Amino acid sequence: MPKSIAARLALGYGLLLAISIAIVCGVFYFGTIGVLDRSVDRKLVVLSARLAAMYLPEDSSRTSAEIAHLLTDRTDSDSEIFLLLGADGRRISGNLSSWPVADSPAGKLLHVNVTREGRVVPARLMIRDLSDGSRLYVGRAMLESDSIRTLVLRSIAYGGGVAIVLMVAGAWLFRRQLEARIGQIRRTAAEIEAGDLSQRIPVASDDEFGKLSRDINRMLDRIEHLMDGVRHVSNAIAHDLRTPLGRVRNKLDGALRQQQTVAAYESAAQSAIADIDDLTRVFDKLLQIAAAESGMRPEYFSDIDLQQIGADIVEMYEATADEQGVLLVQMHGPDLPARGDRNLLGSALASLVDNAIKYAGQGSTVEVSCGQDMAGAWLAVSDNGPGVPASELPKLTQRFYRLDKSRHLPGNGLGLSIVAAIAALHGGSLEVEDAAPGLCVRLRLNH
Template structure:
């Protein structure tokens, strides 16, 4: 069957990667840029509406207020009989030269006859059937032979007459057009800037995501040393640092796996060859019961050594995987150390070693009792084995730099400073200790156990000897 078009041979059957450049349906950068552009456009519309209502609306309200106020002042003159005083006041207002090109006045008697004013034609609705109550309206009037937009206030009077006071809106309309042009120009410039900003935003996002994708492609191709460039302190920089730390951990684990694979192949070859050689030797010679029984016992001993080796490897894998974390409980670390120290007193005495245990109670941590006890036992085994007869070993549990500490101090030959960072690697052994029994996994197990508990294993110069210290976080509360 032919390969699917969504797979590529270069990627080993994984789905083909999308290109970095063009916008696609799944491009989050395009979606963010579109959302940013729409938000900017909506903001422009809202700001323009607020500005328009805050200018034209205020001007309209002020104009209406002036018209009503002027109308009420004129009505004061209607108290005199015959409206003579009101007619004289209207004529005076038209002749005073103040806003004469904008003011509109018209006084109608009870039978609709114009008494004074500057309108050529009485507006519709104000002649034969004047309104019964005051009315504000916008209409077109004929004044000085021209049609003009106007804002009129129709004020009925007690005797049936009608007073019309208004303003020519020609200048108001001109101001309105100027504001509209300014708003449209500003909106156009703002929209262009918004689009440009959205494109720059998209370019920046795609650039940062492109770095992550290119690194992922390098990792997928097998280059575990490639890292994402980190610059600045924004969220992408924090994400890149986290990814780089994850890649460092993955690379370290992969190197560990390669090292373990090589070490297992090397360490298994010798015991398997020894088992095969003994069995082959038993078959080549006279197959007596004692000879076969001896070969079988020797093979069983070698196989037991291999089983213990695999058990220790599984113990490391279990500690590193965090599978035992769900079994953590509140522990008194001092009691755990005291129990292990008591168990090793007889072993140390048989080896001519002075063992001192200082483990006060009430040092609480959250952890797995069996793993921690095994780690302390491994450190004591190493101290007894490498310090040798006549040495002094001190085990102490307490606080160190704000954390719970288990320190095993011996006065043996110690570990050279250049080798301390290597001895926690699986199967790594110092040259001077290769003649001693062991497989180089003890410190690896201790380090994995400490890491699984959120702590660490440190190796320090004991001057003389070595201080192996397990540091663990204290239990909360």
């Protein structure tokens, strides 16, 4: 048995087609020849019965005259066989020179060779015993039927030969096509294995291979996205975390090199601890992003109320907003049921509210709302603060990205990245829009 699945499928296809051709040819042959034989047999039975009924033991001339008429009426005269034998075995009439022996069974159709008009021919015979011991032979020379049988067999042989050639060609083409489609997948896999994650399997049709290729391409898109994220985080850590680590080292090194008081040492240590705590928070947020992007199966989601999540977050941040001189409000409405992870969505909304309070500025208003449209349910936080330049909006979800005017404020540029990852986990997206004035960030869930 070939090891290649393409070869096995082609072989199986060829064998199945060969069996099908053999069955069709067999049905055609036996159907055609069988119809001819049955037609001849019916005629022989009817004709022999008619002649036997007309026979009179005391006068066979009537039957002999009918036989002579049938042999000269030019209707199948070249193939008809008749023989009337007396009780003593003497030929009374007919056109046979030799015939089956006397003990041949009567009342049955026989396929025998007889001598008709000096020529040995294959024939179908019906033998009937008459009332006075005489015998009547009625038959048909099968030369024409044998010619038809030979023609049918020859046609089957030619047609079968052509079918086998086409079958082999079809199996070969089937194998080539299957190997070509599998080869595309293997070549793409080899290029990806070599490090080119941008390669995708060509999708040329909507058949099973096309659907499989699309599924694999979606998987590759996901892998490339995760790998890009890992690469970006690695680069960000290498560049953005080097500065705070260097600052911690410089502070500690300076404290060791200079002769300072205990209070100065304590101040340097506390400053270093604060910087290390900031680094720890950065790593915690990176872990949050990784956890969200790793995916959670939807069956782990539960029924939640987005309106209630919004109310809880507003209540949590009211005191902070008052301290910052910001008015935090919620657009109230009916319950808005959805499915998702309550803790993750609450964390995402809290991050959006925290950012809005931090960057909107004193005297501004931050509004928390939720709703549903044709695209699905959503949570939104908007403010009427200074907003963000339109050219900067697409960059806000990039990890470690911060606006120049906000670099003096606490933060690390990971908040919106976490929210975007949580939105993607729920099959949705994060939309950042100009609220004119201010900014509107909408966390959209899958419909």
